[in-house]
Amino acid sequence: MGLLTGKVALITGGSRGIGAAIVRRFAAEGAAVAFTYLSSPEKAEALASELRESGATIKAYKSDASSFDEAEVLVQSVITDFERIDILINNAGITRDNLMLRMTEDQWDEVLRVDLKSVFNLTKHALKPMIRNRGGSIINISSVVGVFGNAGQANYSAAKAGILGFTKSVAKEIGSRNVRCNAIAPGFIETDMTHELSDQNKELFLSGIPLKRLGQADEVASVCAFLGSDLSAYVTGQTLSVCGGLNT
Numbered sequence: 001m002g003l004l005t006g007k008v009a010l011i012t013g014g015s016r017g018i019g020a021a022i023v024r025r026f027a028a029e030g031a032a033v034a035f036t037y038l039s040s041p042e043k044a045e046a047l048a049s050e051l052r053e054s055g056a057t058i059k060a061y062k063s064d065a066s067s068f069d070e071a072e073v074l075v076q077s078v079i080t081d082f083e084r085i086d087i088l089i090n091n092a093g094i095t096r097d098n099l100m101l102r103m104t105e106d107q108w109d110e111v112l113r114v115d116l117k118s119v120f121n122l123t124k125h126a127l128k129p130m131i132r133n134r135g136g137s138i139i140n141i142s143s144v145v146g147v148f149g150n151a152g153q154a155n156y157s158a159a160k161a162g163i164l165g166f167t168k169s170v171a172k173e174i175g176s177r178n179v180r181c182n183a184i185a186p187g188f189i190e191t192d193m194t195h196e197l198s199d200q201n202k203e204l205f206l207s208g209i210p211l212k213r214l215g216q217a218d219e220v221a222s223v224c225a226f227l228g229s230d231l232s233a234y235v236t237g238q239t240l241s242v243c244g245g246l247n248t
């Protein structure tokens with residue numbers, strides 16, 4: 001029996017990177033998995049078919065996490081298909097980096113919409129079914145730059161810091177309903193998002209990481225499995241850093 005057997009998980013942005021690693025890990029741990037994609041339908045369907053062939057219960061949904069209405073339709077569809085949602089992972093995210101002097105209003109708005117408003121959208125709609133089921137675990141993917149900031153990422157850092165305040169407030173509101181809400185703050189994880197970093201920037205970050213390497217998407221997925229499972233039944237309102245010690 002897996003760590004997540006019998007649980008239904010909804011994961012946003014599961015087509016690539018950290019989200020895809022979470023989808024794989026949750027399926028391997030026995031969860032039924034609903035996950036979303038936006039612009040990568042082939043990758044999403046290939047992942048779903050591969051895991052289905054190895055026995056997983058899994059479905060991919062096209063849904064823009066930044067849209068309140070699409071989030072509502074998505075949650076209704078997942079409930080229709082899977083009957084319940086035990087774990088919600090708000091993972092979808094983007095970067096639009098620029099120095100503050102050059103940052104456009106569009107770059108600010110887009111990042112705040114996709115990285116922060118999405119967390120509100122999905123949590124808002126998934127909360128009622130969780131409360132009805134008398135339990136749930138919400139996991140929000142923030143970032144270490146939401147904790148200590150980063151030059152060139154004022155928009156992204158603000159969104160990721162917003163997630164931390166949101167997580168703590170929601171945890172306080174819904175703890176009495178046995179719904180937990182935690183955040184994960186990854187450091188530098190090897191995905192498409194960090195491939196955009198220059199070698200010079202990577203070297204700079206590496207020098208500040210006690211474990212002296214970038215992280216792997218799997219290593220974030222392991223912490224999600226812990227927070228989604230009953231192993232963390234007494235953990236809520238917390239931010240777990242998965243950053244090789246960078247945030248120390």
Ligand code: NAP
Pocket residue numbers: 012013014015016017018019036037038039040041063064065066091092093094114141142143144185186187188189190191192193194
């Ligand atoms: P990634 O490789 O760029 O993947 C992003 C994922 O988000 C894709 O599956 C993408 O789907 C999805 N997505 C983007 N916009 C979406 C939207 N509006 N609606 C639904 N899905 C959307 O990024 P990643 O590195 O895996 O990052 C995943 C999360 O971890 C993000 O929240 C990111 O901020 C956070 N994080 C990453 C790092 C890192 O070092 N990589 C560090 C700290 C935090 P499509 O391709 O289908 O559009």
